[in-house]
Amino acid sequence: MFSGSGGFNICKTYPCSQESSSLLLLMGAPKQKWTSEEEAALKAGVVKHGVGKWRTILKDPEFSGVLYLRSNVDLKDKWRNLSVMANGWSSREKSRLAIRRVHQAPKHDENPFAVPPFTPSDEDIVDVKPIQVSREVVPFSGPKRSIVRLDNLIMEAITTLKETGGSNKTTIAAFIEDQYWAPPDFKRLLSAKLKYLTACGKLIKVSHIHLLWTIFG
Amino acid sequence: MFSGSGGFNICKTYPCSQESSSLLLLMGAPKQKWTSEEEAALKAGVVKHGVGKWRTILKDPEFSGVLYLRSNVDLKDKWRNLSVMANGWSSREKSRLAIRRVHQAPKHDENPFAVPPFTPSDEDIVDVKPIQVSREVVPFSGPKRSIVRLDNLIMEAITTLKETGGSNKTTIAAFIEDQYWAPPDFKRLLSAKLKYLTACGKLIKVSHIHLLWTIFG
DNA sequence: CCCTAGGGCTAGGGTTTT
DNA sequence: TAAAACCCTAGCCCTAGG
Incomplete structure (x- = not known):
């Protein structure tokens, strides 16, 4: 590739949690599987704050201790996965x-x-x-x-x-x-x-x- | 099919508080996607009045007919998106x-x-x-x-x-x-x-x- | 109060990994 | 092939400062 001859590269400092996870991936870190604790915290967070309040849930001291490794986007994605599993009801099955x-x-x-x-x-x-x-x-x-x-x-x-x-x-x-x-x-x-x-x-x-x-x- | 039996649906009318706007999204109100006409009007507006003159563009009779659904902030946001598209490439294409x-x-x-x-x-x-x-x-x-x-x-x-x-x-x-x-x-x-x-x-x-x-x- | 700039957020479609 | 985890971005919100 090009990189052999040396060159310039971006220094990655990430303000945003979402990007840091992508950085993790780039660095070879494995996917972070959700633990049952995290899952429970997410669910409790949704009950408390509502669906879509991902950042709010994340900042809630009640859950931040468990979810501190996750971003608001992670929460959203996980909730989507859970929802799919819980109700596989595509519009036809409703x-x-x-x-x-x-x-x-x-x-x-x-x-x-x-x-x-x-x-x-x-x-x-x-x-x-x-x-x-x-x-x-x-x-x-x-x-x-x-x-x-x-x-x-x-x-x-x-x-x-x-x-x-x-x-x-x-x-x-x-x-x-x-x-x-x-x-x-x-x-x-x-x-x-x-x-x-x-x-x-x-x-x-x-x-x-x-x-x-x-x-x- | 199913809807024949009647039911409840979300009403997308706009209250005014901040809560309401977030609820709005939660409620499935679709995002207003920019049409090519609007996009063209915005670009023309920027050519005519300059970047940052969002309210001016909006009030210009030449564009208000097309952009009447948009706010000055919408214009600003859309311009930002366009700029991103112009300057960077989606990383997938990179x-x-x-x-x-x-x-x-x-x-x-x-x-x-x-x-x-x-x-x-x-x-x-x-x-x-x-x-x-x-x-x-x-x-x-x-x-x-x-x-x-x-x-x-x-x-x-x-x-x-x-x-x-x-x-x-x-x-x-x-x-x-x-x-x-x-x-x-x-x-x-x-x-x-x-x-x-x-x-x-x-x-x-x-x-x-x-x-x-x-x-x- | 209105305006703009800019950071942030969410939803949803995609992509990668397992 | 599918599911889980993660990525990307349009559109919209929030806040600060003028």
């Missing part, structure tokens, strides 16, 4: 899911996607406890519980499903139940929530069936 | 380029960046003419030439080539000449520049032959 989903017990077996169990608390807030994957490593300070708004779960469901024409209650419920553990009266809760969100303008009902979500409507 | 580069006539790649007039300043400026690609789209009034800092070209060459051990003068020259039209005395200019950059610490010489570039050295 309907199947919606149908058979209703009578399924929450399963903790093969599903690597965290099933943060959640319990209702008041009309608008849902108390969620991240699942403990490997209890001894995750340095949570006691029996801390993160709080998640049912709003967000609904939004996540609709966003993830991306169904043209919108998602109906059954599908949304199925999605949430599949991703999270839901209490027995969840269906009723969801109905009430959807009704409320529609009433206050955050969801819009289309032709009596379809609804459009508007966050601050 | 290797390809580095390999087949030597025995190839200057070829028109996809470069859509259209020759904005920069402001030259002094000794470390070189007159370089990027290769013209899509002439019909760019509404430029004539054969303008862009002025580019030789520093940047050198850095770009080294960065792009990514040769382990560094790049030598010949390779750098070949790279630049391949991508730009260079004046007859370019070799001499390059030598002087490399010497200067080494002297002032921006390039580091390794064992009399290899040099390491330190951006902010």
